[in-house]
Amino acid sequence: MKNTLLIIFVLFIAAQIIQTPRDNPLSDPQKEIQAPKEVHAVLKKACYDCHSNQVQYPWYANVAPVSWMISRHVDTARQWVNFSVWEDYTQEEKEKKLKEIFRAAYAAMPLSSYMAMHEKANITMEERKLIRDWTGVRK
Template sequence: MKKTLYITLIVFLSLQLIPAKINNPSSDKNLEIKAPQEVMSILKRSCYDCHSNEVKTPWYASIAPASFFIKNHVDLGRKWLNFSTWENYSEKDKDKKLQGIFRTVYAAMPLASYVSLHKDAKLTKDEIKLMRDWTGKAPF
């Protein structure tokens, strides 16, 4: 039992040596998405921690293995959609991303794992309707 505890502790401490820092690259505010204030409020509260260059990391984001999971989520989120660089997307890409928001905001986003730790990120039915109306897109 003691041996297992020591091994676990050594592995945990060793993991701390592997960097998994989330960087917030600087970005031009002119490239940020433009939306009505009520939509921007939702985006900043529920989406920006994975889909922008303005990620606010919690204290545990620097502790492995949580740091690995959080960095991976942020990297994937930014790869799919980055609201901080919205104006760099072509009109066709913007349209696809708005369609994606229309589809995912109803059930998939924000992720349940994120909402479990950030209760204020959960969207109400009215906020979901607002987001879907704002995208103005059909699901297909």
């Protein structure tokens, strides 16, 4: 038992050597998504910690293996949609992403593991509807 704990401890310390990026690439503020104030406020509090270049990393984002998970989430999320570079997308891409946002805002997003750690991201049905209506997508 003592040895098992020791091994776990050593693995945990060793894991810290593998650092993953916790970055916020510089991007032109002009490229950021434009939305009515109340919509933007919801996106900012519930989505920006993964889908933007303005991620506020918590202290535990420095601790492996949680740091690995967070980096992966941010990385994949930015590939799907990055609100900080919205104006870099073509009209076609924007329309496709708005459709995805319309769908994701209904329930899938934000990730539940994230909501468990961030009270502010527990958005209400009204706030979800606000996002959905803003996308202009019809069912």
